[in-house]
Amino acid sequence: MPPTARPRSRIQQRNRELILDAALEVFSLHGFRGATLDQIAEVAGLSKPNLLYYFPSKEAVHKVLLTGLLDSWLDPLREMDPEGDPLAEILAYVRRKLEMSRDFPRESRLFAGEILQGAPRMREAIEGDLRDLVAGKSRILSRWMEEGRIARVDPVHLIFSIWALTQHYADFEVQVRAVLGPEHDPFAEAGSFLETLFTRLLAP
Amino acid sequence: MPPTARPRSRIQQRNRELILDAALEVFSLHGFRGATLDQIAEVAGLSKPNLLYYFPSKEAVHKVLLTGLLDSWLDPLREMDPEGDPLAEILAYVRRKLEMSRDFPRESRLFAGEILQGAPRMREAIEGDLRDLVAGKSRILSRWMEEGRIARVDPVHLIFSIWALTQHYADFEVQVRAVLGPEHDPFAEAGSFLETLFTRLLAP
DNA sequence: GTCTATACTCTGATAGAC
DNA sequence: GTCTATCAGAGTATAGAC
Numbered sequence: 001m002p003p004t005a006r007p008r009s010r011i012q013q014r015n016r017e018l019i020l021d022a023a024l025e026v027f028s029l030h031g032f033r034g035a036t037l038d039q040i041a042e043v044a045g046l047s048k049p050n051l052l053y054y055f056p057s058k059e060a061v062h063k064v065l066l067t068g069l070l071d072s073w074l075d076p077l078r079e080m081d082p083e084g085d086p087l088a089e090i091l092a093y094v095r096r097k098l099e100m101s102r103d104f105p106r107e108s109r110l111f112a113g114e115i116l117q118g119a120p121r122m123r124e125a126i127e128g129d130l131r132d133l134v135a136g137k138s139r140i141l142s143r144w145m146e147e148g149r150i151a152r153v154d155p156v157h158l159i160f161s162i163w164a165l166t167q168h169y170a171d172f173e174v175q176v177r178a179v180l181g182p183e184h185d186p187f188a189e190a191g192s193f194l195e196t197l198f199t200r201l202l203a204p
Numbered sequence: 205m206p207p208t209a210r211p212r213s214r215i216q217q218r219n220r221e222l223i224l225d226a227a228l229e230v231f232s233l234h235g236f237r238g239a240t241l242d243q244i245a246e247v248a249g250l251s252k253p254n255l256l257y258y259f260p261s262k263e264a265v266h267k268v269l270l271t272g273l274l275d276s277w278l279d280p281l282r283e284m285d286p287e288g289d290p291l292a293e294i295l296a297y298v299r300r301k302l303e304m305s306r307d308f309p310r311e312s313r314l315f316a317g318e319i320l321q322g323a324p325r326m327r328e329a330i331e332g333d334l335r336d337l338v339a340g341k342s343r344i345l346s347r348w349m350e351e352g353r354i355a356r357v358d359p360v361h362l363i364f365s366i367w368a369l370t371q372h373y374a375d376f377e378v379q380v381r382a383v384l385g386p387e388h389d390p391f392a393e394a395g396s397f398l399e400t401l402f403t404r405l406l407a408p
Numbered sequence: 409g410t411c412t413a414t415a416c417t418c419t420g421a422t423a424g425a426c
Numbered sequence: 427g428t429c430t431a432t433c434a435g436a437g438t439a440t441a442g443a444c
Contacts, residue, residue, distance in 0.1 A: 011427085029321060034237030037420060050428055052421065109320055112375075116313055116320070117233060119378050126382045134383050151404070156384060157397040164372035165365055171316075172368075174323050178330045179338050180360060193361040200355070200405050215409085240437065254410055256439065 016054055018044045023061045028106040031113050032062055032121075063121065066114060069107055070125050074133055076100065077159070086144040087202055094162055094194050101170035102187040108170035134159055150202040158201075165194055220258055222248045227265045232310040235317050236266055236325075267325065270318060273311055274329050278337055280304065281363070290348040291406055298366055298398050305374035306391040312374035338363055354406040362405075369398055 008016070022044035026035040037058055041048045055061045076096035080089050101108055114122050134156060141155035169176060169190050176186050212220070226248035230239040241262055245252040259265045280300035284293050305312055318326050338360060345359035373380060373394050380390045 015427095031235045031238055031317075031321070034235055034321075036418080038418090047429060048420085049422080049430085053427070056421095058420065113235075113317070113320055115376050115379050116317055117235070117238075119382075123378075123382075126379055130379070131383050131385075153400055154393060154397050157393060160372060160380060160383075160394075161369055161397070161401065164368045164376075168364060168368035172319050174327075175319050175330055175334070176364060178323075178327075179335050179364075181335075189358060189361060190364075193358050193365070196357055197365065197401075197405055201401055219409095241439085242437075251411060252438085253412085253440080257409070260439095262438070 012054070015044075015046065015050075018046065019051055019054055019061065020065060024065055024106050024110060027062060027065065028110040028113065031117070032058075065110065066121055067125075069111055070122065070129065073100075073107070073111060074130065077133060077137055080137055080140070082140045082143075086149045087199065090141075090150070090162075090202065091195055091198060094166060094198055095191065097162060097166035098169065098187065098191060098194065101166050101168075105170040105173060108167055112167065112171045148204055151204055153201065162198075165197070166190075216258070219248075219250065219254075222250065223255055223258055223265065224269060227269055228310050228314060231266060231269065232314040232317065235321070236262075269314065270325055271329075273315055274326065274333065277304075277311070277315060278334065281337060281341055284341055284344070286344045286347075290353045291403065294345075294354070294366075294406060295399055295402060298370060298402055299395065301366060301370040302373065302391065302395060302398065305370050305372075309374040309377060312371055316371065316375045352408055355408055357405065366402075369401070370394075 019040065022040045022042075023035070025043055026039045029035075030039075035058075037048050037051060040061070041051045044051065055064070076093055079096070080093050114120075115126075119126055138155035138159065141150075141158060144150050145152045145155070169186055173186070177184075180186055180189075223244065226244045226246075227239070229247055230243045233239075234243075239262075241252050241255060244265070245255045248255065255265075259268070280297055283300070284297050318324075319330075323330055342359035342363065345354075345362060348354050349356045349359070373390055377390070381388075384390060384393075
């Protein structure tokens with residue numbers, strides 16, 4: 001039993017989820033300071049004092065959101081299998097990451113906004129978990145390169161490039177859609193573009 | 205004589221520039237709503253009412269900043285020469301864009317924050333100038349591909365990929381530095397990584 | 409042109425009835 | 427558990443002296 005899991009009634013659970021979902025919506029759209037408790041409460045369908053019955057402060061809501069986020073954000077990278085086929089593993093990672101941009105754009109934007117502002121509420125996590133995971137996975141990539149199974153390239157910047165290219169379609173979605181026009185499906189096109197890009201970059 | 209250029213004394217010019225520079229600093233770090241006139245005035249070394257003597261409102265300061273931004277932001281793309289060597293032109297564009305990330309990270313983050321929040325103050329510009337410029341340049345890229353001078357790939361997504369990869373180093377700089385550690389020079393490494401990437405992607 | 413003082417609004421958070 | 431009422435502080439903007 002995790003230490004933070006206090007027993008909660010069904011309605012408590014439900015309201016907490018309503019609040020967190022509303023907060024994700026509002027925070028991702030306006031940033032931490034730009035978001036107001038009034039907005040979050042309205043989206044959640046609760047009164048402001050009632051919201052503050054479930055969370056002690058605006059900061060607390062934001063923190064819960066961010067804490068859960070980084071973990072699920074790194075899952076696709078964790079799944080990259082050292083025993084699998086190198087190029088297939090990398091392309092699968094790209095695909096999973098692009099699917100997250102498509103299916104969870106609010107989460108992506110919340111994360112992006114936090115980093116953009118200097119990660120005031122995520123610094124330790126980034127310098128800890130994130131850094132360690134990248135270090136571990138880049139060793140795997142380096143080994144694949146030494147074995148000649150994929151082409152040589154800086155492994156850490158390779159990971160950066162996957163992040164940059166996939167998250168761009170969530171974080172800059174309005175720009176992407178404005179440039180492409182309404183007829184296009186950005187994520188479908190991105191899928192085949194990125195497959196081509198990483199295949200050409202890494203083919204041995 | 206441009207219609208908006210009213211005559212200004214030297215000290216007026218100077219103070220306007222002080223304010224705009226301070227506003228760029230604060231807006232890029234905290235977003236529009238997160239920034240306060242107090243902060244901007246303090247960074248500019250002026251009093252708040254004095255700031256409001258030069259600009260009628262917070263909104264007005266932000267608008268002036270954004271208006272000037274998009275133009276200079278697109279300049280590197282405008283410079284891509286249809287008559288030049290295709291790969292060299294594209295790599296030069298990548299280099300210029302990366303230099304902008306290195307030398308003007310505040311501008312990059314201001315722009316990113318605006319798009320991230322749905323571009324409420326830039327929509328028309330993005331759907332106009334930006335869209336038109338990309339359309340024009342992607343025709344050039346398509347021609348180069350048809351002539352077999354670079355490899356085939358979706359030209360618009362190629363431009364997106366250049367934006368994503370170069371701006372990542374400004375917008376996510378804290379993350380990049382946290383992962384790389386203090387010993388690294390992110391922009392130098394990115395320069396050679398991106399040259400490799402686009403060369404392998406586009407070599408005929 | 410620049411400052412002090414202040415009006416007025418918005419926002420995060422609390423008190424206390426039900 | 428949820429609501430109405432309200433407080434305290436921050437924030438944008440203005441008035442008016444100098």
